[in-house]
Amino acid sequence: AQSVTQPDIHITVSEGASLELRCNYSYGATPYLFWYVQSPGQGLQLLLKYFSGDTLVQGIKGFEAEFKRSQSSFNLRKPSVHWSDAAEYFCAVNTDKLIFGTGTRLQVFP
Amino acid sequence: ETGVTQTPRHLVMGMTNKKSLKCEQHLGHNAMYWYKQSAKKPLELMFVYNFKEQTENNSVPSRFSPECPNSSHLFLHLHTLQPEDSALYLCASSQGTSSVETQYFGPGTRLLVL
Numbered sequence: 446a447q448s449v450t451q452p453d454i455h456i457t458v459s460e461g462a463s464l465e466l467r468c469n470y471s472y473g474a475t476p477y478l479f480w481y482v483q484s485p486g487q488g489l490q491l492l493l494k495y496f497s498g499d500t501l502v503q504g505i506k507g508f509e510a511e512f513k514r515s516q517s518s519f520n521l522r523k524p525s526v527h528w529s530d531a532a533e534y535f536c537a538v539n540t541d542k543l544i545f546g547t548g549t550r551l552q553v554f555p
Numbered sequence: 556e557t558g559v560t561q562t563p564r565h566l567v568m569g570m571t572n573k574k575s576l577k578c579e580q581h582l583g584h585n586a587m588y589w590y591k592q593s594a595k596k597p598l599e600l601m602f603v604y605n606f607k608e609q610t611e612n613n614s615v616p617s618r619f620s621p622e623c624p625n626s627s628h629l630f631l632h633l634h635t636l637q638p639e640d641s642a643l644y645l646c647a648s649s650q651g652t653s654s655v656e657t658q659y660f661g662p663g664t665r666l667l668v669l
Contacts, residue, residue, distance in 0.1 A: 477654045479657070481660075486662070486665075488559070488561075488661050489647075491659070494657060535598070539654040539655070540654060541654060542603075543600065544597070545597045545598040546597060547595065547596065547597050548597075
């Protein structure tokens with residue numbers, strides 16, 4: 446069965462530090478992959494998506510993600526985190542339905 | 556983000572009440588979705604509508620009754636809920652239901668069942 450794993454439940458970084466959020470998926474065919482962000486009390490906002498082509502995709506707010514088929518991973522990165530990036534981040538794979546991971550809560554210290 | 560709106564944003568109801576959640580999308584999409592988001596659990600897909608027709612019911616209890624009168628509006632009618640139904644209910648829309656479609660989410664309705 447298709448699944449998405451986000452191994453880190455909670456990550457804390459200092460403002461200005463680099464960030465990498467991990468995502469692993471289980472799906473036999475070519476996956477369509479997404480990263481969403483959810484700020485407190487808000488819905489989910491799309492950060493970026495991968496369908497095909499270049500395995501490094503750029504998103505909004507300075508985020509990028511790299512698709513690695515050999516590792517079944519789609520990790521999200523940002524070179525320098527801002528305090529406003531504190532939120533919950535969800536990785537998702539779309540097969541015939543959108544399947545989400547359990548999310549990673551990011552805390553940013555000044 | 557005003558593409559998908561949901562009302563009310565917060566709702567408290569007793570187990571014997573009847574209430575409805577409303578979702579409206581202003582994106583010209585044809586597909587709409589209801590999700591349930593509970594603490595420490597992945598988002599759960601509840602229902603999918605495409606061109607007003609229900610195409611997915613993810614084994615949701617009958618105390619949740621969806622309605623899609625047109626492609627822009629989606630309702631979730633609630634009746635005789637249980638405390639474990641307390642959650643954030645998210646509505647989403649997309650152009651179609653294929654795997655390449657991007658879903659756009661509303662802000663959610665925070666539901667508390669007493």
